[in-house]
Amino acid sequence: MKRKKTLAIIAGTAAIGVAGAAYAKKRQRYSGIKMKKSIVIDRSPAELYTFWRNLENVPQIVDIIESIQVRDEKRSHWTAIGPAGLRMTWDTEITTDRENEMIGWRSVDGSMLETAGYIRFEPALGGRGTVVRVALEYSPPAGRVGGTIASILGKNPGSHLDQALRRFRQKMEAGEIARA
Amino acid sequence: MRAVCWKGKGRVEVSTVPDPAILNPNDSIVRVSLTAICGSDLHIYGGYIPTMKEGDVLGHEFMGEVVETGSAVRNLKKGDRVVVPFAIACGQCYFCRRGETSLCDNTNPNAWMADALYGESGAGLFGYSHLYGGYRGGQAEYVRVPFSDFGPIKVPEGLSDEQVLFLSDIFPTGYMAAENCNIQRGDTVAVWGCGPVGLFAVKSAYLLGAERVIAIDRFRERLDAAAIWNADVLNYQDVDVLEWLKDATGGRGPDSCIDAVGMEAHGRSLSAVYDRTKQAMMLQTDRPTALRQVIQACRKGGVVSIPGVYGGVVDKFPLGAAFAKGLTFRMGQTHVHKYLKPLLDRIQKGEIDPSFVISHRLHLDKASHGYEIFRAKEDKCIKVVMKP
Numbered sequence: 353m354k355r356k357k358t359l360a361i362i363a364g365t366a367a368i369g370v371a372g373a374a375y376a377k378k379r380q381r382y383s384g385i386k387m388k389k390s391i392v393i394d395r396s397p398a399e400l401y402t403f404w405r406n407l408e409n410v411p412q413i414v415d416i417i418e419s420i421q422v423r424d425e426k427r428s429h430w431t432a433i434g435p436a437g438l439r440m441t442w443d444t445e446i447t448t449d450r451e452n453e454m455i456g457w458r459s460v461d462g463s464m465l466e467t468a469g470y471i472r473f474e475p476a477l478g479g480r481g482t483v484v485r486v487a488l489e490y491s492p493p494a495g496r497v498g499g500t501i502a503s504i505l506g507k508n509p510g511s512h513l514d515q516a517l518r519r520f521r522q523k524m525e526a527g528e529i530a531r532a
Numbered sequence: 533m534r535a536v537c538w539k540g541k542g543r544v545e546v547s548t549v550p551d552p553a554i555l556n557p558n559d560s561i562v563r564v565s566l567t568a569i570c571g572s573d574l575h576i577y578g579g580y581i582p583t584m585k586e587g588d589v590l591g592h593e594f595m596g597e598v599v600e601t602g603s604a605v606r607n608l609k610k611g612d613r614v615v616v617p618f619a620i621a622c623g624q625c626y627f628c629r630r631g632e633t634s635l636c637d638n639t640n641p642n643a644w645m646a647d648a649l650y651g652e653s654g655a656g657l658f659g660y661s662h663l664y665g666g667y668r669g670g671q672a673e674y675v676r677v678p679f680s681d682f683g684p685i686k687v688p689e690g691l692s693d694e695q696v697l698f699l700s701d702i703f704p705t706g707y708m709a710a711e712n713c714n715i716q717r718g719d720t721v722a723v724w725g726c727g728p729v730g731l732f733a734v735k736s737a738y739l740l741g742a743e744r745v746i747a748i749d750r751f752r753e754r755l756d757a758a759a760i761w762n763a764d765v766l767n768y769q770d771v772d773v774l775e776w777l778k779d780a781t782g783g784r785g786p787d788s789c790i791d792a793v794g795m796e797a798h799g800r801s802l803s804a805v806y807d808r809t810k811q812a813m814m815l816q817t818d819r820p821t822a823l824r825q826v827i828q829a830c831r832k833g834g835v836v837s838i839p840g841v842y843g844g845v846v847d848k849f850p851l852g853a854a855f856a857k858g859l860t861f862r863m864g865q866t867h868v869h870k871y872l873k874p875l876l877d878r879i880q881k882g883e884i885d886p887s888f889v890i891s892h893r894l895h896l897d898k899a900s901h902g903y904e905i906f907r908a909k910e911d912k913c914i915k916v917v918m919k920p
Contacts, residue, residue, distance in 0.1 A: 392626070394624070394625060480626065481626070511644055514644055515644060518643050521625075521637060522622070525622060525624045525637070526558075526639075527558070527624070528556045528558055528604075529556075530556075530638060530639050530641045530656060530665070531555050531641060532642075532656070532666040532667045532668075
């Protein structure tokens with residue numbers, strides 16, 4: 353239950369009132385790292401949702417995600433890769449799935465990495481495509497696992513999200529990801 | 533293959549590097565038949581452009597023959613003779629669809645670098661630092677051309693390489709600079725800098741209906757070239773430019789003013805000395821000596837058009853003068869793609885022969901010499917083209 357509330361916090365501005373109390377509680381337990389970013393993509397919410405809902409597409413746009421294996425409608429197995437082939441894996445489940453609007457997920461209980469996130473697709477003003485908003489939260493545990501996460505994410509964790517959104521746009525608008 | 537590689541400030545070298553390969557479905561490989569050194573390459577040569585790495589292949593003005601195409605390429609085939617725009621554009625994004633291809637959202641893999649510096653990133657560029665994508669340039673035997681279904685234009689029979697090469701950059705750049713002036717009948721346009729871009733701006737201003745074009749420089753051969761293209765020419769070492777322009781326009785000033793000089797202005801005024809010192813001490817990145825004069829000279833309500841490249845921050849920018857006179861500023865990298873067809877038509881109709889600006893024809897192996905004389909403006913150097 354606590355976890356669901358955590359997701360609600362990051363899952364939407366609409367939920368802020370409800371989640372306020374849970375937020376304070378959570379802070380006592382661990383310090384979650386949050387990041388969010390948005391981008392305008394000149395495609396319809398439906399096209400963007402469809403790409404993202406097939407989670408196996410995601411590794412092409414997120415550099416630190418090596419693979420995502422979809423187990424069933426909700427569950428998937430994620431593998432992140434960092435420098436020198438450093439890997440870590442965890443399982444997630446989709447907690448919110450509103451067609452063409454939003455997908456929310458979180459790591460399942462007992463995962464090595466405690467994480468949650470969402471992606472929303474909002475029609476941009478003036479029919480100019482879609483505003484894509486992503487928010488992520490993760491809680492690095494202490495010790496070796498925390499060290500692995502830090503190595504994978506590097507000095508500027510937010511840059512992976514920024515890069516991922518730009519690549520998402522490249523893929524959806526230009527059909528391929530720019531490479532030099 | 534042989535390629536011109538940047539080796540550090542003031543050093544380029546022709547080296548053997550791996551041949552390019554197709555990396556993406558929309559790529560093509562072009563065998564270069566003719567390439568040129570651009571004035572903006574001199575900013576890299578002089579060490580003013582950050583994020584260059586030793587060994588980077590230079591060059592963004594090139595043309596040649598398509599020798600290989602990726603699986604998604606429909607508009608090009610092996611054997612096509614093409615000119616390639618210096619900015620790489622996807623053709624699909626919000627900006628490309630508005631014709632603003634140098635602002636393309638999707639072609640700079642290092643967009644985050646430009647984002648940190650400028651607030652957002654424009655298009656990736658060939659051979660122009662990692663900030664602009666780290667793409668290998670065209671001063672080489674072969675080039676990988678990404679998004680090749682959208683960029684390159686096929687060259688019709690009957691036109692020589694020298695006539696069409698400059699569609700890749702400097703002709704559209706001079707033309708856009710003039711177009712940005714929103715020239716009306718009876719207008720006087722003043723152009724600072726008679727390098728190749730300035731010369732094309734002079735010619736383009738006339739093509740777009742200017743009544744009178746005034747060209748300003750200090751090198752005789754460049755002023756002579758501008759005069760052949762009908763400009764009234766002005767050597768800023770001999771006259772007081774502001775006074776001369778006032779006098780020539782009955783006190784009003786030119787209707788629009790083009791800064792085809794950019795970040796490495798020379799000049800001889802006190803402000804020029806100030807700028808050279810500050811730039812040398814890394815207290816400012818760009819020397820806006822010409823730009824200050826442009827702003828001072830421009831008539832009330834006029835347009836300041838800036839094709840000259842600026843990369844960072846400038847000091848003593850006379851915003852008060854710009855505000856007091858209600859000036860309009862237009863600037864930026866050239867949206868080459870939208871000018872390719874109309875300017876090719878003008879070349880075909882004989883309205884302009886761009887090869888006019890070429891002063892030196894070298895083999896690619898002599899690139900180092902080409903950079904040297906172009907920077908020093910030695911041997912009456914105006915424009916260097918090179919054949920691999």
